[in-house]
Amino acid sequence: MQTTPLSPEDPAQIGGFELLGRIGQGGMGQVYLGESPGGEPAAVKVIKPSVVDSTSRLRFAQEIEILKTVWGARIAQLLDADADADEPWLATEYVEGPDLGKHVMTHGPLPALLVLSLGATIAEGLGYVHKQGLLHRDLKPANILLGPNGPKIIDFGLAVFAESSASLTAANTVVGTPSCMPPEQATGVKPLTSAVDVYALGAVLLFAATGHLPYHANNIHVLFHMVTDPASAPDLTGAPPELVPLLAAMLSHQALDRPTVTEVVQQCRALVEAQGLKLAQARRRLTTYTVAPPQEFPTLLPASVSQAVVPAPPALSDQTDAPLSDEAPSAPTSAQESASDGQHTMFLTSPHQARQVEPPGQSEPAAPAPQTAQDEQDKAQDAPRLARPSGRSPARSLRHSAQARRTAQQLREAYAARAAF
Template identity: 80%
Template sequence: MQTTPLSPEDPARIGGFELLGRIGQGGMGQVYLGESPGGEPAAVKVIKPSVVDSTSRLRFAQEIDILKTVWGARIAQLLDADADAEQPWLATEYVEGPDLGKHVMTHGPLPALLVLSLGATIAEGLGYVHKQGLLHRDLKPANILLGPNGPKIIDFGLAVFAASSASLTAANTVVGTPSCMPPEQANGEKPLTSAVDVYALGTVLLFAATGHLPYRASNIHVLFHMVTDPATTPDLTGTPPELVPLLTSMLSHQAQARPTVGEVVQQCRALVEAQGLKLAQARRRLTTYTAAPPEEFLTLLPAPVSQSAVPPAPAPSDPVDAPPGDGTRSAVAQAGESAAGVEPTLFLTSPHQAPPAGPPSQPEPPVLAPQNTQSIQDEQDDPDKKDPGHAQDVPRRACGTGRPAARSLRHSAQAKRTAQQLREAYATRAAF
């Protein structure tokens, strides 16, 4: 996450956590990067003094109770909290990495293979939430953090128990993020079911794959009409063909027509395995792709390639991340496409529709990037020395030189000739 310096009005310490900088803010609170007395980093959420009242305290206490209930590797865990303090606060696990919305807006949509990995990972995480009888209700790109150990779900401020029809909001008031909200939630129906999170996850995956959400409008009333109108279908423009059936079902207008989170996991797994990979491999590729240090990330993005260059075919054991039948570009090249913005928490603002910043507008042919230099050297020294769990699972991306990336040296004709010459030279000098 990106942090900014503390302002003079910010506290230096909250509940024993030393505050180091600002992470972000919303309508009700401010989020800080904090550090526990033992040196543990934390995201510390504090309610603004201007909105502290009995209702906000009750809602905040509910969020704390829910965070005490949910668990799983994909959930940012609660560390400590105090809903009765003068300024109510809670501290959760700090996840070092951008949220999905910022990543896509900065670097473009994810390759289809990585979208499937993201879908399976988040759907499985939501499954643990649903097992506790809870609903997130506000899943969106900004609430998915891309950490070094994989994506994590944050912000359970709007989460509710699935069987509950109670609400802390005023009558006829709908709270949530309109563009990621399913029709039944937008219509104020209660009680809601786990299908609301499936729909929201569908919007997240659509955004990850294309850079836009299913419905876009400059007027919030028009937007709500589009979401709730059965005749207005979601905009799937730019969606890779293999993702269309899955996203179409997840974004179904009728809640009962959507798959369960378990079925989403299975469908994502089947699509990944159809590309010759295991889901665990795809998950490692996702983490490697999104956790690249900022100073290295630009060199990992696709570069323009001459149309006359013909890249070598990939080895069957390590397929390129390209959709089946797409011969114009690799799926990794899709990361260079432009991305539309994501509306802030709770309420819609005008959708961002910024033009592409830098990446070429024309489709690019598929390219292969060289593997990590150290990995190449290791494999030259010992052809059997490979890292089956990681090195071969990293997405092959184009280097930033503007030339087609070469294959691994141990596969090139030049390397074979050199090796043969060395063997012949050694044989003439050998004493046996």
């Protein structure tokens, strides 16, 4: 998440958390990047004094109690809170990374394989929420953070207990995000069921795959009419064909026609495994891709390594002959990973034209590593390929030579030096 400097009217600390910057704001309050006395980063949400009343305090206290209840690796965990303070606040785990909406708007839609991984991951996270008898009710791209340990769900401010018909919402009003809201929520049906979160997740996955939501209109009333009209089908334009049946089912007008979150996980898993991958492998590729999208990789390369040829992102059905690794990448390892979440490799004009990457601030070039028997063998194997006519990519990729392994290590160090944490 991007932060901006504190303004003069911002407090220096809240509830013992030192405030370092602003993360974002909404109609109800401000979210800060904070740090606990022990140095733990946190997202500190504070209600604006201008909106603090008995109703807002009650809603905020409900959010705190819900955050105490929900758990799981895909939920940003509650650290501390005080709903009775003059300015009510809560602090949750800080997730270093953009939300899905910002990522797609900056880097474009995700490849279909990564959308399936995202769908399985978030659906499983929602399953844990539903097991507690809770509904999120406001799942949208902005409420999914793409962190270094995978995506996480945030903002349970509108969450409710699934079987409850009680509400803090005034009569004849609807709270939520209309473009991701299922018809029954838009029309005020109570009680709601877990199907509302399935619908919202379908809208999120459609956005991840295409960059647009199921319904879009300039007028809020027109948008509500489209959402609630059974004859108005969701816009699946641009969705990969293999995802269309799942998305269409999740966005069904009738709640009973939608799959459960467990079925969403199973269908995503089946589609991933049909491509010869394990779901855990696809999840690691998703994390690698979103932590450092392929557009950012060239900035980590030295100036002389600027003639890289990046293959276009393949469709989900594209396959390569390269063996799949079960090891999770700790960080973007080099310019190897392409927009295809690692299925293709970024090639240089020659594996031996790559120089050592200088550590930040070092003016003298690093001394070349001593030649080894493995280096000599690599050169001997590469020699016939380097004699090929220009215009053809070498068959040997960056990751397969000893020189490349050293370059990859330097790239990891350069990336670590630039990381926020």
